[in-house]
Amino acid sequence: MHAHAQTEPESVGSLDPLARERGHLAASRAALRAMREDAEALDIRDVTANWVNAAVLERQLDERIKSLADLAHTPLFFGRLDYLHAPGAEQAEGAEGEEFYIGRRHVHDADGDPMVIDWRAPVSQPFYRASKKDPMDIALRRRFGYTGGDLTAYEDEHLSDATEDERTSKLLQQEIERPRVGPMRDIVATIQPEQDEIVRSGLGGSVCVQGGPGTGKTAVGLHRVAYLLYAHRERLARTGTLVIGPNDSFLHYIEQVLPALGELEVRQATVDSLVAHVEVRGTDEAPAALVKGDARMAEVLRRAVRSHVTLPTEPLMVVRGSRRWRIPAYELEEIVSELLARDIRYGAARDALPQRIAHAVLVRMEQSGEAPDDRVQDAVARNAAVKATVKAVWPPVDPAKLVLRLLSDAEFLAEHAEGVLSEEEQRAVLWAKPARSVKSAKWSSADAVLIDEATDLVARTHSLGHVVLDEAQDLSPMQYRAVGRRCTTGSATVLGDLAQGTTPWATRSWDEALGHLGKGDAVVEELTAGFRVPREVIAYASLLLPDIAPGLAEVNSVRESPGSLAVRRVGAGELDAACVAACVDSLRQEGSIGLIAADARIPALAAALASAGITYLSPGEETTPDTRLTLVPASLAKGLEYDYVVLDEPSAVVAGEPDARTGLRRLYVALTRAVSGLVVVHAADLPEQLA
Ligand SMILES: Nc1ncnc2c1ncn2[C@@H]1O[C@H](COP(=O)(O)OP(=O)(O)OP(=O)(O)O)[C@@H](O)[C@H]1O
Numbered sequence: 001m002h003a004h005a006q007t008e009p010e011s012v013g014s015l016d017p018l019a020r021e022r023g024h025l026a027a028s029r030a031a032l033r034a035m036r037e038d039a040e041a042l043d044i045r046d047v048t049a050n051w052v053n054a055a056v057l058e059r060q061l062d063e064r065i066k067s068l069a070d071l072a073h074t075p076l077f078f079g080r081l082d083y084l085h086a087p088g089a090e091q092a093e094g095a096e097g098e099e100f101y102i103g104r105r106h107v108h109d110a111d112g113d114p115m116v117i118d119w120r121a122p123v124s125q126p127f128y129r130a131s132k133k134d135p136m137d138i139a140l141r142r143r144f145g146y147t148g149g150d151l152t153a154y155e156d157e158h159l160s161d162a163t164e165d166e167r168t169s170k171l172l173q174q175e176i177e178r179p180r181v182g183p184m185r186d187i188v189a190t191i192q193p194e195q196d197e198i199v200r201s202g203l204g205g206s207v208c209v210q211g212g213p214g215t216g217k218t219a220v221g222l223h224r225v226a227y228l229l230y231a232h233r234e235r236l237a238r239t240g241t242l243v244i245g246p247n248d249s250f251l252h253y254i255e256q257v258l259p260a261l262g263e264l265e266v267r268q269a270t271v272d273s274l275v276a277h278v279e280v281r282g283t284d285e286a287p288a289a290l291v292k293g294d295a296r297m298a299e300v301l302r303r304a305v306r307s308h309v310t311l312p313t314e315p316l317m318v319v320r321g322s323r324r325w326r327i328p329a330y331e332l333e334e335i336v337s338e339l340l341a342r343d344i345r346y347g348a349a350r351d352a353l354p355q356r357i358a359h360a361v362l363v364r365m366e367q368s369g370e371a372p373d374d375r376v377q378d379a380v381a382r383n384a385a386v387k388a389t390v391k392a393v394w395p396p397v398d399p400a401k402l403v404l405r406l407l408s409d410a411e412f413l414a415e416h417a418e419g420v421l422s423e424e425e426q427r428a429v430l431w432a433k434p435a436r437s438v439k440s441a442k443w444s445s446a447d448a449v450l451i452d453e454a455t456d457l458v459a460r461t462h463s464l465g466h467v468v469l470d471e472a473q474d475l476s477p478m479q480y481r482a483v484g485r486r487c488t489t490g491s492a493t494v495l496g497d498l499a500q501g502t503t504p505w506a507t508r509s510w511d512e513a514l515g516h517l518g519k520g521d522a523v524v525e526e527l528t529a530g531f532r533v534p535r536e537v538i539a540y541a542s543l544l545l546p547d548i549a550p551g552l553a554e555v556n557s558v559r560e561s562p563g564s565l566a567v568r569r570v571g572a573g574e575l576d577a578a579c580v581a582a583c584v585d586s587l588r589q590e591g592s593i594g595l596i597a598a599d600a601r602i603p604a605l606a607a608a609l610a611s612a613g614i615t616y617l618s619p620g621e622e623t624t625p626d627t628r629l630t631l632v633p634a635s636l637a638k639g640l641e642y643d644y645v646v647l648d649e650p651s652a653v654v655a656g657e658p659d660a661r662t663g664l665r666r667l668y669v670a671l672t673r674a675v676s677g678l679v680v681v682h683a684a685d686l687p688e689q690l691a
Pocket residue numbers: 175176185186187190191192195211212213214215216217218219220497500531532638639640641672
């Protein structure tokens with residue numbers, strides 16, 4: 001490998017390769033500017049006279065203009081591939097020849113000839129996957145280094161040259177070790193081969209990724225959506241895509257990654273926001289939440305919904321003009337039983353019932369020599385007597401009211417939970433104080449999931465084309481079902497780490513979870529290379545692994561950073577001050593700082609920071625040059641990262657959870673947020689695993 005670095009500007013005409021590359025960068029930026037100006041100059045009044053179309057077009061155009069922005073600090077291209085043989089224009093967004101610049105987005109010149117190829121195009125793939133062992137027809141892979149938007153270095157690998165040694169790339173290492181400020185950013189320049197395999201796996205199949213802290217699961221999931229949107233643009237534009245994360249601060253943290261890749265249409269949500277049929281104002285004790293989240297609740301709900309159907313015992317009399325048509329009870333019963341047996345949605349069957357009954361009436365009309373047409377059938381279906389029968393045998397079901405009744409009425413619950421839930425489990429889910437109405441009930445988030453399940457039993461939930469589910473390990477089986485019904489006709493990317501599960505119902509095995517999601521055929525992949533946490537720090541955190549997730553592989557960090565871990569014991573009463581001092585210390589370095597502590601310790605630390613005159617943020621708030629410190633309750637640390645982390649009193653983090661294993665898992669999450677350095681400050685004894 002040859003590396004070159006140069007800081008002095010050069011004239012574009014010179015033969016120096018760096019100058020030539022800079023020339024291409026300048027030309028590409030000019031071309032992008034022209035593309036943007038073209039988009040801005042488009043006058044939609046020329047194309048449409050209709051104001052609805054105009055509004056739609058204008059929005060699309062606005063997004064196109066936005067997506068064409070040239071962001072000064074995101075380089076337009078980051079690599080170049082020289083093929084041994086021209087790969088064909090169809091693979092390369094129309095570009096011909098052997099040489100391709102790989103970047104975040106497609107850029108073409110005034111003639112429409114590509115100058116930068118999208119990283120997702122087939123021709124770009126060897127940039128991520130080619131190796132000395134499998135050069136993929138690549139003669140040269142060049143990586144570019146940038147300093148504040150300027151192209152200042154490049155690094156070459158001659159993949160087809162057997163005499164050149166394979167070495168790890170310095171630019172790659174630098175990119176990975178760049179200090180973190182602000183929200184998460186994309187990793188297009190440095191996606192690793194095993195990550196790329198997941199990113200580019202097909203839309204047809206679902207993928208589940210198990211990976212320790214910092215192995216890039218979130219990054220991979222987001223890049224996979226971007227890839228799928230590129231490869232299946234039309235289909236996914238129609239069916240929609242969704243990224244699910246654990247809470248709003250996490251969603252804020254990741255929300256800029258896809259827009260930076262030009263993808264502005266991906267929805268983000270938490271599971272709670274997906275199932276927000278009622279206002280959640282209550283919480284459950286763990287035993288109740290465990291039962292409510294158990295997949296057996298789906299059967300209880302199914303029975304309860306279907307119990308509304310009563311088989312008809314009375315005949316139906318339809319009067320039309322001077323004639324009366326009688327459908328005997330046994331025939332109505334047949335119609336109803338047939339619909340019940342078909343196991344279609346409760347509401348769909350209810351909608352179908354009037355027509356079925358009308359059909360039976362029509363058959364009788366025909367038998368007596370009449371020739372009724374479709375309009376007659378419709379009229380019969382709307383007949384008051386038919387409506388009354390439908391209302392009596394197949395009444396409408398309000399999902400929230402149904403769940404309200406199940407949780408309030410012991411007899412009703414027992415009737416439908418018999419043989420499914422034990423008596424003790426039934427007692428656990430029943431409200432101590434039965435609620436009077438849907439509005440006044442103190443719904444918990446587990447209740448909202450039950451309502452979502454019931455809603456789906458009544459009417460099919462809309463399914464999307466692709467769903468990414470991050471931090472999946474914390475979902476209950478019922479939550480997996482809620483997510484699964486949002487991608488029944490699409491596929492899913494499930495991301496998680498069994499060692500970081502901190503709910504009482506945390507996932508024990510991916511196979512089981514995927515079954516609940518309805519994606520039992522998903523491939524489970526494992527990522528083990530760690531890009532966040534330095535070697536020393538991950539080794540320290542991994543001391544907890546035998547207790548929290550026996551059998552899981554330790555993360556293999558790509559970051560050396562010696563001296564990245566410090567453990568400080570302080571006297572009782574000095575803890576707050578010591579944490580503040582450690583923060584002040586860390587603030588001398590570049591990058592973001594997270595002070596992580598047990599939730600119960602947050603008020604004390606907030607007061608200590610305030611009286612020291614240090615401003616701080618809440619998780620998910622964007623860091624600024626002036627405020628780089630975030631005070632993070634341990635319960636919100638998941639998925640986030642900071643350059644430097646100060647961890648307050650580990651034993652308090654453990655004690656903040658209902659059981660020791662969950663406590664140690666919470667601690668494992670807190671210990672694995674640091675990119676450059678971790679300072680552990682404690683007054684009490686450390687958990688024995690770390691002592
Ligand atoms: N190939 C890569 N090149 C550069 N940086 C990377 C790469 N893969 C991951 N990273 C960086 O490593 C950090 C951790 O990645 P990410 O948050 O996706 O990990 P995770 O597996 O989701 O972690 P956690 O389990 O803690 O949620 C991020 O800053 C991400 O940008």
